[in-house]
Amino acid sequence: MNINTNYDNLEQSYLFSTIAKKVNEYIKSNPDKKVIRLGIGDVTLPLCKAVTDALHKAVDEMGVQSTFRGYGPEQGYDFLREAVQGYYKYHSVDLELDEIFISDGAKSDLGNILDLFGTDNTILVPDPVYPVYVDTNIMAGREVKFVDANQGNEFLPMPDKNVKADIIYICSPNNPTGAVYDKAKLKEWIDYAISNEAIILFDSAYECFISDETLPRSIYEIEGAKDCAIEFCSLSKTAGFTGTRCGYTIVPKNLGKLNKMWVRRQTTKFNGVPYIVQRGAEAVFSEEGQKEIKININYYKQNAKLISDTLKECGIWHVGGKHSPYIWLKCPNSMKSWEFFDYLLENAQIVGTPGSGFGKNGEGYFRLTSFGSYENTVEAMERFKKIFG
Numbered sequence: 001m002n003i004n005t006n007y008d009n010l011e012q013s014y015l016f017s018t019i020a021k022k023v024n025e026y027i028k029s030n031p032d033k034k035v036i037r038l039g040i041g042d043v044t045l046p047l048c049k050a051v052t053d054a055l056h057k058a059v060d061e062m063g064v065q066s067t068f069r070g071y072g073p074e075q076g077y078d079f080l081r082e083a084v085q086g087y088y089k090y091h092s093v094d095l096e097l098d099e100i101f102i103s104d105g106a107k108s109d110l111g112n113i114l115d116l117f118g119t120d121n122t123i124l125v126p127d128p129v130y131p132v133y134v135d136t137n138i139m140a141g142r143e144v145k146f147v148d149a150n151q152g153n154e155f156l157p158m159p160d161k162n163v164k165a166d167i168i169y170i171c172s173p174n175n176p177t178g179a180v181y182d183k184a185k186l187k188e189w190i191d192y193a194i195s196n197e198a199i200i201l202f203d204s205a206y207e208c209f210i211s212d213e214t215l216p217r218s219i220y221e222i223e224g225a226k227d228c229a230i231e232f233c234s235l236s237k238t239a240g241f242t243g244t245r246c247g248y249t250i251v252p253k254n255l256g257k258l259n260k261m262w263v264r265r266q267t268t269k270f271n272g273v274p275y276i277v278q279r280g281a282e283a284v285f286s287e288e289g290q291k292e293i294k295i296n297i298n299y300y301k302q303n304a305k306l307i308s309d310t311l312k313e314c315g316i317w318h319v320g321g322k323h324s325p326y327i328w329l330k331c332p333n334s335m336k337s338w339e340f341f342d343y344l345l346e347n348a349q350i351v352g353t354p355g356s357g358f359g360k361n362g363e364g365y366f367r368l369t370s371f372g373s374y375e376n377t378v379e380a381m382e383r384f385k386k387i388f389g
């Protein structure tokens with residue numbers, strides 16, 4: 001047998017293991033110091049009541065013969081697809097039910113969707129980037145090109161007509177930078193994709209953090225997107241489903257064969273999200289659920305604002321923190337990412353994530369997140385001001 005040697009081309013990521021090692025060593029030699037983690041990439045607030053009530057009810061249904069459910073539809077139950085359809089409609093996007101696919105999260109679908117594309121496609125990803133986009137393509141042996149995100153473009157890179165690409169990744173609001181595309185900028189990407197006969201894989205995992213009505217929460221709010229884009233969304237960050245697992249992917253019928261191919265792919269390789277989880281997800285889209293998840297999101301956004309305001313006060317350049325749980329800052333005094341990591345841990349006992357771990361353009365930058373508690377964020381920012389204020 002031959003193994004897939006493309007795996008040899010993956011770069012080892014030591015980012016989070018190195019962070020853990022450094023923090024553990026620091027705590028061991030400084031047991032009296034309180035370390036505050038602002039590098040958390042996972043939500044910390046629990047599921048809201050509307051969701052847990054729906055989960056409980058669904059569990060009970062599963063224990064009664066007349067309401068028990070076995071295999072469900074691979075693309076998701078109609079009750080949840082209708083809820084997603086209604087959610088999009090609220091943002092003025094009309095979707096047909098069979099354009100909506102329920103999944104166990106955006107990460108799986110972002111990887112799985114590549115089953116629909118040949119290995120001879122050229123991939124375009126922004127740098128810095130969520131590592132999943134790059135690694136899933138390296139595994140399949142595809143050529144990956146990078147488009148530079150930097151201070152000059154406020155970490156919102158724009159298409160270059162001289163670069164030919166077939167599959168384009170866009171994440172907005174962005175992880176790791178927190179930067180958000182407006183409609184005009186996304187329209188340029190759509191026009192570029194259409195003229196290249198390319199497809200955009202649009203990751204909208206953080207759409208719920210957008211509070212400015214003029215910013216697009218779905219790429220389909222922009223004309224032409226249904227002809228060139230697949231959208232991936234998830235309840236992970238919006239409703240605390242990182243451990244519960246549920247997301248949805250939109251494959252418009254305007255994309256021709258791709259919609260039917262995705263049906264075939266899913267019915268062949270996937271047996272759907274658990275009924276119980278889908279009932280919990282349905283509750284996220286209820287009036288009560290929407291109210292309750294907003295409270296959690298606003299909690300994170302309050303932390304993000306606090307961090308962003310503190311950085312402003314200290315005169316530290318940054319993006320994000322407004323329509324995103326992430327704040328991406330330029331390391332003070334021209335420090336390199338890891339240098340700043342060590343400095344911040346040593347002098348303020350704050351843990352963040354070195355930007356260099358997300359790509360070469362991340363060097364010299366640093367990611368803070370708003371998923372910590374309010375009290376800890378306040379304390380961390382007071383320490384920050386003492387050093388840099």
Ligand SMILES: *Cc1c(COP(=O)(O)O)cnc(C)c1O
Nearest residue numbers: 105106107130175205234236247
């Ligand atoms: C967290 C995150 C997701 C969500 O992944 P799930 O598999 O749904 O938990 C997707 N994209 C990005 C950029 C993320 O940061």
